[in-house]
Amino acid sequence: TLKELSAKGYVQTMRPGDTGIGFTLESLLNITENNSGEPDFIYNGVPFELKSHRSGASSNITLITKTPYWDPMPQWDMITKYGYPDKKGRQALKVTMKVDEFNSQGLGLKLSDNRLDIVHRSDGVTAYFLIDEVREKVRTKLYENLLLVFADTKRDGEVEFFHFNRATLLRKLSANKFKRLLNDGLMVFEFRMHIRSPDEGKGDHSVRDHGPGFRLSQRHISKLYEYEEEFFP
Structure with a gap:
């Protein structure tokens, strides 16, 4: 159980890198790594997804990747019109956008009841999402209920260690809270x-997309849910 695992104190990561914390937690709890969309475990008859978090970490994580509807502006046109030369001399568009703010490229987001528009300061709407589709993808990625386990971390040289010492139950993913965070x-x-x-693989001036993503600070994940309660200690 989590309480027994916590009593062990610091345990060595079973996988290097950012994903080590989740893999180590699931391995020690004998939970098979699961990318199928099915819940990780059942608690009191309720299905839960398991997520882990380094205590004190504030970096953004990608909740989901999702491509907008390229209407009225095609993807290639957006990069050529609003992009910039990157370090390799390629025309690129690697930018962060917020609701009701414009970034240095003049791009931002506009939220309505059923749409999230990508807008340019001068040109207006360039592409859009349907809110219900975005929310549904978040739901399938995070699941309706979440057990969020926190760990203190330390390092011995290049090796990371975790002390899993707190957990919070989050229930009922909220559409309204999703929009509020935006x-x-x-x-x-x-x-x-x-x-x-021309020298990059295909050499055909096509678009290379690394996956447009909705991102949120790890410390704000609980704000996506209606109910929060301490699981332990």
Whole structure:
């Protein structure tokens, strides 16, 4: 159980890198790594997804990747019109966007009842999402109920160690709170794309898209849910 695991104190990561914390937690709890969309475990008859978090970490994580509807402006046109030369000399558009704010490229987000528009300061709407589709993808990625486990961390040279010492149950993923996080600027959307150079693989000046993503600070994940309660200690 989590309480027994916590009593062990610091345990060595079973996988290097950012994903080590989740893999180590699931391995020690004998939970099979699961990317199928099915819940990780059942608690009191309720299905839960398991997520882990380094205590004190504030970096943004990608909740989901999702491509907008390129209407009225095609993707290639957006990069050529609003992009910039990256370090490799390629025309790129790698920017962060917030609701009701414009970034240095003049791009931002506009939220309505059923749409999230990508807008340019001068040109207006360039592409859009349907809110219900975005929310549904978040739901399938995070699941309706979440057990969020926190760990203190330390390092011995290059090796990371975790002390899993706190857990919070989050229930009922909320559509209204999802939109509120967008409105408050806590959830952002990022483009990560460029036009291929002639010497880059295909050499056909096609778009290389690393996956546009909705991102949120790890410490704000609980704000997506209606109910929060301490699981332990």
